Amino acid sequence: xxxxxxxxxxxxxxxxxxxxxxxxxxxxxxxxxxxxxxxxxxxxxxxxxxxxxxxxxxxxxxxxxxxxxxxxxxxxxxxxxxxxxxxxxxxxxxxxxxxxxxxxxxxxxxxxxxxxxxxxxxxxxxxxxxxxxxxxxxxxxxxxxxxxxxxxxxxxxxxxxxxxxxxxxxxxxxxxxxxxxxxxxxxxxxxxxxxxxxxxxxxxxxxxxxxxxxxxxxxxxxxxxxxxxxxxxxxxxxxxxxxxxxxxxxxxxxxxxxxxxxxxx
Amino acid sequence: xxxxxxxxxxxxxxxxxxxxxxxxxxxxxxxxxxxxxxxxxxxxxxxxxxxxxxxxxxxxxxxxxxxxxxxxxxxxxxxxxxxxxxxxxxxxxxxxxxxxxxxxxxxxxxxxxxxxxxxxxxxxxxxxxxxxxxxxxxxxxxxxxxxxxxxxxxxxxxxxxxxxxxxxxxxxxxxxxxxxxxxxxxxxxxxxxxxxxxxxxxxxxxxxxxxxxxxxxxxxxxxxxxxxxxxxxxxxxxxxxxxxxxxxxxxxxxxxxxxxxxxxxxxxxxxxxxxxxxxxxxxxxxxxxxxxxxxxxxxxxxxxxxxxxxxxxxxxxxxxxxxxxxxxxxxxxxxxxxxxxxxxxxxxxxxxxxxxxxxxxxxxxxxxxxxxxxxxxxxxxxxxxxxxxxxxxxxxxxxxxxxxxxxxxxxxxxxxxxxxxxxxxxxxxxxxxxxxxxxxxxxxxxxxxxxxxxxxxxxxxxxxxxxxxxxxxxxxxxxxxxxxxxxxxxx
Numbered sequence: 001x002x003x004x005x006x007x008x009x010x011x012x013x014x015x016x017x018x019x020x021x022x023x024x025x026x027x028x029x030x031x032x033x034x035x036x037x038x039x040x041x042x043x044x045x046x047x048x049x050x051x052x053x054x055x056x057x058x059x060x061x062x063x064x065x066x067x068x069x070x071x072x073x074x075x076x077x078x079x080x081x082x083x084x085x086x087x088x089x090x091x092x093x094x095x096x097x098x099x100x101x102x103x104x105x106x107x108x109x110x111x112x113x114x115x116x117x118x119x120x121x122x123x124x125x126x127x128x129x130x131x132x133x134x135x136x137x138x139x140x141x142x143x144x145x146x147x148x149x150x151x152x153x154x155x156x157x158x159x160x161x162x163x164x165x166x167x168x169x170x171x172x173x174x175x176x177x178x179x180x181x182x183x184x185x186x187x188x189x190x191x192x193x194x195x196x197x198x199x200x201x202x203x204x205x206x207x208x209x210x211x212x213x214x215x216x217x218x219x220x221x222x223x224x225x226x227x228x229x230x231x232x233x234x235x236x237x238x239x240x241x242x243x244x245x246x247x248x249x250x251x252x253x254x255x256x257x258x259x260x261x262x263x264x265x
Numbered sequence: 266x267x268x269x270x271x272x273x274x275x276x277x278x279x280x281x282x283x284x285x286x287x288x289x290x291x292x293x294x295x296x297x298x299x300x301x302x303x304x305x306x307x308x309x310x311x312x313x314x315x316x317x318x319x320x321x322x323x324x325x326x327x328x329x330x331x332x333x334x335x336x337x338x339x340x341x342x343x344x345x346x347x348x349x350x351x352x353x354x355x356x357x358x359x360x361x362x363x364x365x366x367x368x369x370x371x372x373x374x375x376x377x378x379x380x381x382x383x384x385x386x387x388x389x390x391x392x393x394x395x396x397x398x399x400x401x402x403x404x405x406x407x408x409x410x411x412x413x414x415x416x417x418x419x420x421x422x423x424x425x426x427x428x429x430x431x432x433x434x435x436x437x438x439x440x441x442x443x444x445x446x447x448x449x450x451x452x453x454x455x456x457x458x459x460x461x462x463x464x465x466x467x468x469x470x471x472x473x474x475x476x477x478x479x480x481x482x483x484x485x486x487x488x489x490x491x492x493x494x495x496x497x498x499x500x501x502x503x504x505x506x507x508x509x510x511x512x513x514x515x516x517x518x519x520x521x522x523x524x525x526x527x528x529x530x531x532x533x534x535x536x537x538x539x540x541x542x543x544x545x546x547x548x549x550x551x552x553x554x555x556x557x558x559x560x561x562x563x564x565x566x567x568x569x570x571x572x573x574x575x576x577x578x579x580x581x582x583x584x585x586x587x588x589x590x591x592x593x594x595x596x597x598x599x600x601x602x603x604x605x606x607x608x609x610x611x612x613x614x615x616x617x618x619x620x621x622x623x624x625x626x627x628x629x630x631x632x633x634x635x636x637x638x639x640x641x642x643x644x645x646x647x648x649x650x651x652x653x654x655x656x657x658x659x660x661x662x663x664x665x666x667x668x669x670x671x672x673x674x675x676x677x678x679x680x681x682x683x684x685x686x687x688x689x690x691x692x693x694x695x696x697x698x699x700x701x702x703x704x705x706x707x708x709x710x711x712x713x714x715x716x717x718x719x720x721x722x723x724x725x726x727x728x729x730x731x732x733x734x735x736x737x738x739x740x741x742x743x744x745x746x747x748x749x750x751x752x753x754x755x756x
Contacts, residue, residue, distance in 0.1 A: 039565075041558065041564045043564070044465075068565050072565075085502060086464075086465070086503070088507055089504075089507060215549055215553065215557070216463075216464065216529075218504065218529065218690065219690070220473075220548050220552065221531065221545075221549035221552055222531050222548070223545065232539070234530075237690075257640070258543075259567045
C-alpha cells in the first residue's frame with residue numbers, strides 16, 4: 001500500500017513523489033489534498049495532490065523538505081511505502097468558464113496550482129500563469145505549466161531567470177494590459193496576502209488555497225481554523241480555497257508559527 | 266446464530282438455584298459495596314497509568330454475592346445493549362469467570378471498554394434493586410470490567426460463535442463504539458462485514474479521545490482483535506464519501522450500510538482571541554496526545570505543555586483534557602464551567618478523580634475574551650462571573666452574568682470543550698439522506714433506518730454528542746433491524 005513508484009528531485013530540497021493510491025487517484029479533483037504519515041511515530045501532514053494517473057493508480061505529491069516530517073518523506077526512496085495516505089480531502093476547486101484567469105504560484109505552491117491551471121484551461125478559459133521563486137533553480141514545473149496554459153510568466157527575486165521581481169509585479173503587469181476575471185494564488189502565506197491586496201485594489205475576484213497546520217484533516221479538531229469574513233472556518237473541510245479578500249492572513253501567519261520552537265528541535 | 270436462552274431459563278438453571286439458596290438475601294444486602302482500588306493521586310497525576318486498578322478475585326466474588334438475582338432484573342432495562350447482568354454476575358459468584366465473560370460478549374462487543382467508561386450510575390446501576398432499598402447498587406460496571414479483564418489476562422479469549430456465512434456484504438462507516446457494536450452483531454449473524462475508518466487507527470473516540478489513564482489503548486486493541494477473529498474486516502485511511510462514494514459501495518456489492526461517523530466537529534464559542542496560539546479544541550488536544558502520542562519524546566507530533574491551563578466546559582471530555590494537562594506538567598489546571606458543579610454532565614467519578622489530582626474548579630465562570638502576547642500566544646483570559654437564574658428548556662437553571670463581575674486570570678493554554686457537532690461528511694456525500702437542522706441523520710427510533718432504504722445510522726451522527734454505550738445500543742438495534750430487512754427481502 002502507498003508504495004512510491006517514482007521519485008524525482010526538482011531541486012535539492014524539493015522532490016516529486018508518485019505514490020500508489022488507486023482509490024484516491026480515481027476520486028480526486030483539482031484542489032483536493034491528502035494527509036500523509038511517515039513511520040509509526042510520524043505526524044499527520046497535509047499535502048496537495050499535484051496530479052493523478054488513474055491508469056497507474058497513482059497520485060503525485062511535490063514535497064519541500066522544511067521540517068522533521070517533510071524531511072522524512074523526502075528521504076523515502078522508490079519502492080518504499082508511505083505509512084498512511086488518506087484523501088482526497090477538502091473541497092475541490094470550483095471550476096467554470098469565467099474568461100481570463102491568472103494563476104499565481106510561488107515555491108512548492110506551484111505544484112498544487114498545476115491541476116487547477118489544467119482544469120481552468122480545459123474549461124475553456126484563457127489561463128495565464130505567473131511562477132515565482134527566489135532564484136532560477138527553484139522554478140519548478142515550467143514545462144508542464146506551459147503545456148496547459150496560454151502564457152507563462154516567470155518572476156525571480158534575483159533576476160536569474162524570467163523577469164526580476166516579485167509575483168505581484170508579474171500579476172500586475174497582466175492586469176494592466178488586459179482584463180482579468182479571476183485570480184488564483186497558492187504559495188507562502190505572505191505571498192498570497194500580497195497578491196490578495198493587489199487584486200483587491202483592482203477588484204478582481206481572487207481565490208487563495210490556504211496551507212495551515214492540520215492534524216486529522218477531516219474537520220475533527222479545528223487546528224487548521226482561519227478567520228474568513230470575520231467567521232471561523234476550518235481549512236480542511238470548508239477549504240482549502242477561500243475568497244482571498246476575506247481571509248485574515250495576519251492571523252493565519254501568526255498561527256502557522258504555533259509550533260516554531262518544537263519544529264526546530 | 267445459536268438461540269440464546271431467556272432470562273427466566275437462565276435463572277432456572279440448577280446451579281443458579283443452588284447459589285440463591287446458599288446465601289440469604291439479608292446476608293447479601295448486608296455486604297458493603299466494594300471500593301475500586303486506585304493509584305495514589307500524587308503518583309498518578311504525573312503519569313499515564315490507568316487510575317482504576319480493577320477488582321481482585323476476592324473483591325469480585327464478594328461483590329457478586331450482593332446481587333440478589335432478581336426475578337425481574339431491572340438492571341438489564343438500564344443497559345442499552347441489554348447485557349444478561351444477573352447471569353454474568355452469578356457466574357462470577359460461582360467462580361466461573363470465563364463463562365461470565367462469554368455471557369457479556371453475547372450482547373456487547375466491548376465489555377472491557379464499557380466496564381470502564383459507561384456512566385453506570387445513570388444506567389444499569391441506577392436500576393439495581395439495592396437502590397430501591399436505599400443502598401449502594403451492585404457494582405455492575407466493576408464486575409463487567411473484572412470478567413473482561415480476567416478473560417483477556419487468562420489468554421483464553423473466546424471468540425463468539427458466528428452463524429455460517431450468508432455471503433452478504435455489509436459496510437460500516439466509522440470504527441467507533443457504534444460501528445464496532447454493529448459489526449460484532451452482524452458478524453455473529455453471518456454477514457461479511459467491512460468497517461471503513463478515516464483515521465489510521467481503529468476505535469474512534471476510544472483511541473483519539475479517551476485517555477490512557479482511563480482506557481488503555483491495548484485493551485481497546487484486544488477487543489478489536491476479537492472482532493477481527495470473528496471475520497470483521499477493517500480498512501483504515503478510507504473516508505466513505507471522499508475516498509469511496511455511496512455508488513462505489515453499491516458497485517462493490519455492499520447490500521447494507523451502517524453510518525456511525527460520529528460527532529467529530531468541535532464547537533467553539535466565537536469569542537475574541539479564540540484563535541490565539543495555545544487555544545485549541547479538546548479534540549485537537551486529546552488527538553495529539555492520545556492518537557499521535559505527542560507527549561512521548563520519540564513522536565513527531567508536538568503538543569503544548571502549558572503551565573497554567575484552563576479547560577472550558579464540564580463534560581467528560583473536559584475532565585479528560587484537564588487531567589491530561591496535569592499529567593503533561595501543568596502547575597495550575599482549571600475547569601471553567603458556567604453553571605454549578607451540580608449541573609456538570611461529567612461522570613461523578615471523573616470529577617472526583619480530577620479533584621484528587623489537584624484540578625481547580627472555577628464553576629459559575631464563563632470566558633468572554635482571551636488576550637495574547639506580542640507573538641500571538643494566549644496570556645490571559647477574562648472570565649465573567651455567573652449566577653443561576655430560572656430553569657431553561659433543558660430543565661437546568663440558566664446561568665446569567667453577574668453584572669460587572671469580570672476577572673482576569675493568567676493562562677498559557679486554553680482547551681475548549683463546549684461540545685461537538687455531527688460530522689457533515691456523510692450528509693454531504695449521500696444524496697437523498699434526510700438530515701435534521703442540527704446536522705444529524707434522521708432515522709427511525711426503533712430500526713435506526715434512514716431515508717435511504719439501505720442506509721442505517723447510529724451513535725453521535727444521530728444523537729449529537731452522547732455516550733459510548735448509547736452508541737453501542739444503536740449499533741445493536743440497527744443490526745437487528747438490518748438483518749430483519751435483508752431476510753424479508755430474500756424471501
